Amino acid sequence: MSQAATELVRISGHAGPVPGAGLDREFTVCKLVDTTTCIGCKACEVACLEWNGYPFSETKFDNSYQTMPETAWNYWNLIKFNEHEREDGTLMLLMRKDQCMHCADPGCLAACPADGAIVQYANGIVDFQEANCIGCGYCMSGCPFNIPKFSPEARKVFKCTLCNDRVSVGLEPACIKACPTGCLHFGTKNEMKELAETRARQLREHSGFADAGVYDPPGVGGTHVIYVLHDAKHPELYGGLPNDPQVPLMVRLWKEPLKWIGNLGIIVGVVGIFIHYLRFGPKVVKGERKANGSEGENL
């Protein structure tokens, strides 16, 4: 799935066809989170910490099961709980695993000014390269999901890597491995999309969730983390999942029209003064004479 490098195209001195040649492999990866089968056990939170080597952070109790209000620079994976009262008066405990969505059109990357601090791999993973990060925090403004977090100690920004280090050697992300209910799946984008749609159909047809659906927001070009929701019409109920996330308009205007207008303005200004000098020259003070009698030098 991730390993374009292991796919053979030609083999020297080899009789017969190349094994695997002509494969139509799909390299994209995708994480599927089925919120309808999540039990809120937080095994994925722990697995994420363990794999990435962060200590367990202090929890913040807020009258729910939630570990802390939002993800942190060293806490990339958080189950968001919401006790939702439905129209018929019954209660539903909605749980969503919050982490980087690995957008196909990542706002963090669009906003970042540092060469090579954020990269997007062909498999869809959006990864921060902390060695190149300058700590400006622009990515925090670009992301519609409130994911990149600033570390005061490192003075750099961190977030979920989709376990790039595991995926690139053929393993599944740590959170997937830890999930006891099978609510987390990992595969190619197409596989996961299909599985998610099947599950959503099941929920609609057999479980009475007429609005069940898949969350793969087109506003950011789709994501490499997708959700199955019982109520896809109201994603905000799931710990504030945005309904129609977009790369912020301000970021778009700043990085495109403003940049070009500004650059053009600066160039026109510099060329303009040069032309002015050629045409009109310096201001000469009358009555000023240099020792050699020429007019105009008065420094």
Next chain:
Amino acid sequence: MSREPYLLPNGRVLRYTFHERLVHWLTGVSYVYLLLTGLAFWSPWLFWIAIILGGATISRELHPWVGLVFTVGVSMMYRMWHRQMKETPADKTWWAAIGHYIRNEDDQVPSADRFNPGQKLLFWGFFWNGILLLLTGLILWFPQYIPWSLGFLRLAAVFLHPVFALCTIALFIIHVYMGTAMERGAFGSVIRGDVSRAWANEHHHTWYQQLLRDSTARK
């Protein structure tokens, strides 16, 4: 320090006191640093500037601190010059003659006081944009303390900070050109402080005539 005499015994005119020159360069040097590091983050094509200036991380760390130095410079400038920078009704006639000024037809330009209306525009442009750059810059400095619900502040800052910077850049280009190449003698006035009498009479006639009156009154 503002008590220094303006007509020097050597026949020249002291245009800027030591204090004024110091404040000018405090502001100027810090501005140039802000401009260079700011441009480095503005465009990937200019990122090399940050690398030359000690690395992008250092540039990012220092830019806001130097911003505070710049703010101090602008504040001191405000204290020492804001009265002389006040707009007067006569400024309108000067602006009406701006075409002559641009074409160096200076005999058709109304006479200027210590600062001509163009210099006043530069001053107030830097003053107001300086305040706005400080406000937006403070948000950019500490994005981690802006809660998610106030995210629009961060978005406004990333967009507006360079807008205000561009406004100052427009003024800055003209200012540097006029101060070095176009208006001979002006550069010396912010380095050594003095100008020739003819220069003072030509470019700041009203001011120079007042100096003459003051010095005869003192005698």
